[in-house]
Amino acid sequence: MSTPAPVAVHRHGGMVCADHVLDVPLDHARPGGPALSLFAREVTAAGREHEELPRLLWLQGGPGGRAERPNAAGAWLRRALRDYRVVLMDQRGTGRSAPADRRTLAGFADAHAMADHLAHFRADSIVRDAELLRAHLGGVREADRPWSVLGQSFGGFCALTYLSLAPEGLERALITGGLPTLTGHADDVYRAAYARALAHNERYFARYPGDQELADAVAAHLESEDVRMPTGERLSVRRFQTLGITFGTAAKFDALHYLLETAFTEGPRGPELSDAFLRGADALLSFAERPLYAVLHEPIYAQGGAPTDWSAQRVREEFPAFDASGSSAEGGGPVRFTGEMIYPWQFEEDPALVPLREAAHLLAQRTDWPRLYDLDRLASNEVPVTAAVYHDDMFVDRDQALTTAAQVRGLRPWVTNAYAHDGVRADPAVLDRLLAMSAGEL
Incomplete structure (x- = not known):
């Protein structure tokens, strides 16, 4: 791994943004193999950048979508900045994290090499990237300090993978419109x-x-x-x-x-x-x-x-x-x-x-995909999890979501028909409620 790039800091709109870049393995099973550049932006409310605030990782929807940019982010960000340092990580292959598109992938020798490369861009790799980022941001003193995650849509899928692969890295998980089927085809x-x-x-x-x-x-x-x-x-x-x-x-x-x-x-x-x-x-x-x-x-x-x-x-x-x-x-x-x-x-x-x-x-046609969810670990989960399940969600099935909720120990679902799939971006009250539920206030 190369030395992380210097942190670039800029300020605008009442926010302080620090840009981080580090290398992560393409294949986490081969840490000495090819590497990808991972980008993340840490956002803090102006005037609080030197406070010891806990971190909240935003896991965006997709797959294939970059993290929101602070100048166009949804309602959830301003609410989150009241309590957290918010980490906006471009998931691998998106934004500034080794973007994968027709130009950057053109150098592969053939379609088989390209497919083998892209097979490493699912939730399991994203979660392992996040764990390296968590250690990097925490530094020597706080490398083991868990953070919270807010997963929207596919980001919620990633949160369930996080709970399966590295629950020790999580203080709590907040999920909006993103409880996947754990076993369905x-x-x-x-x-x-x-x-x-x-x-x-x-x-x-x-x-x-x-x-x-x-x-x-x-x-x-x-x-x-x-x-x-x-x-x-x-x-x-x-x-x-x-x-x-x-x-x-x-x-x-x-x-x-x-x-x-x-x-x-x-x-x-x-x-x-x-x-x-x-x-x-x-x-x-x-x-x-x-x-x-x-x-x-x-x-x-x-x-x-x-x-x-x-x-x-x-x-x-x-x-x-x-x-x-x-x-x-x-x-x-x-x-x-x-x-x-x-x-x-x-x-x-x-x-x-x-x-x-x-x-x-x-x-x-691939059949050798690794499992994304550990059903036994989820059944014995100890991380507080709250999830907004949108009753009429067009993208994530309500019944499949509630079946999954019942398979994760301690997961508290909130079923509502007041919002569409983008509820957390539309109204800060969505994040408000999930945080209150996670704190035991509701």
């Missing part, structure tokens, strides 16, 4: 996810009933015309359908409506899809900023045994409502939008994913 996850996506379609079209005709018209136009995105590729109907991912959060639930408002403009040959619509669709559909989300979205559920084998694609056949082979304008059913699903054809249609296609196929 990806098929179980997506079978439940499609049903929830249909329910969210109904909510959306109940709010915007006029959008059904407009969505069907867009689909019919895409079927009959060669419509090109700003990046040059053709926009397919099935890719248009993936805009339903916006239904899962309060912040973006209405995004599709305002995008459809701009859909058509009058061209020399009649109605055309507008540049504003195509640019807006590209911003929502492209994986250029988070390719690992697509590559690892199914492998995060794999724990040996059967491969994921493009689960979302296979399970989709059980839900004919999503068949958009013909829009209602041409005798088919009304367009229904999918949610948090990844398909093999996206690695053919999205320019950011095309170079990763073969590696993604290899990962989908």
